[in-house]
Amino acid sequence: MTIPALILVVDDEPPIRRLLRGALERAGYAVIEAGSAKEAMALLAARDPAVVLLDLGLPDRDGIELIPLIRKRSSATILIVSARDATEEKVAALDLGAADYVTKPFDTEELLARVRAALRHRLTADGGQTVLTAGGVTIDLLGHRVTRDGEAVHLTPKEFVALAELARFPGRVITHQQLLRAVWPNDHERHVEYLRVLIRGIRQKLEADPARPSLVVNELGIGYRLIGSA
Numbered sequence: 001m002t003i004p005a006l007i008l009v010v011d012d013e014p015p016i017r018r019l020l021r022g023a024l025e026r027a028g029y030a031v032i033e034a035g036s037a038k039e040a041m042a043l044l045a046a047r048d049p050a051v052v053l054l055d056l057g058l059p060d061r062d063g064i065e066l067i068p069l070i071r072k073r074s075s076a077t078i079l080i081v082s083a084r085d086a087t088e089e090k091v092a093a094l095d096l097g098a099a100d101y102v103t104k105p106f107d108t109e110e111l112l113a114r115v116r117a118a119l120r121h122r123l124t125a126d127g128g129q130t131v132l133t134a135g136g137v138t139i140d141l142l143g144h145r146v147t148r149d150g151e152a153v154h155l156t157p158k159e160f161v162a163l164a165e166l167a168r169f170p171g172r173v174i175t176h177q178q179l180l181r182a183v184w185p186n187d188h189e190r191h192v193e194y195l196r197v198l199i200r201g202i203r204q205k206l207e208a209d210p211a212r213p214s215l216v217v218n219e220l221g222i223g224y225r226l227i228g229s230a
Contacts, residue, residue: 005119007024008044054067054080055080079115094173099117118171136148
């Protein structure tokens with residue numbers, strides 16, 4: 001018997017919670033709900049959710065403040081579901097440790113896809129996924145090997161570090177600053193243009209059509225996301 005993944009929905013609007021509960025339960029997940037930050041932290045202490053769907057506009061505390069608290073107390077993957085659409089808010093949430101950010105109003109099928117990606121992220125974090133496939137591309141994180149249609153692809157060391165950072169969290173948005181820190185850890189003057197050049201090189205080697213990428217996709221003003229199917 002397969003035990004369904006437990007999802008904690010944190011939102012102060014009952015209609016939103018009902019909508020999310022219905023969609024998630026139809027997809028086979030178990031769901032618990034909280035309408036405030038206090039309720040969310042109590043449920044987090046009592047249960048062990050795999051994913052937290054977190055609204056930022058809570059009545060008793062800003063959801064942004066909860067991200068590091070959740071990260072400290074739980075291994076749950078955090079997915080923000082919020083009406084706040086400013087780039088600064090998204091970057092702040094992702095840099096604090098959220099795995100993804102969905103803006104309200106949201107498409108239910110897209111949200112479920114993000115939840116699946118969040119669960120893949122959890123598996124990777126637990127050491128369960130070391131090889132990721134996307135189309136004809138296979139990325140072996142432990143073997144430091146990349147193939148396309150069965151043929152080995154030579155990446156520069158920096159290209160592999162960037163690709164590996166994305167592949168560790170398939171489907172998750174990795175911000176520009178996260179990637180820059182991973183690739184150039186000792187460089188105090190990190191420029192996004194460095195990253196654009198690096199990603200362009202990766203796309204030239206891995207994408208079927210580098211001008212219309214489907215593997216490493218851009219999140220405008222925020223970062224990049226690797227679309228995988230592991």
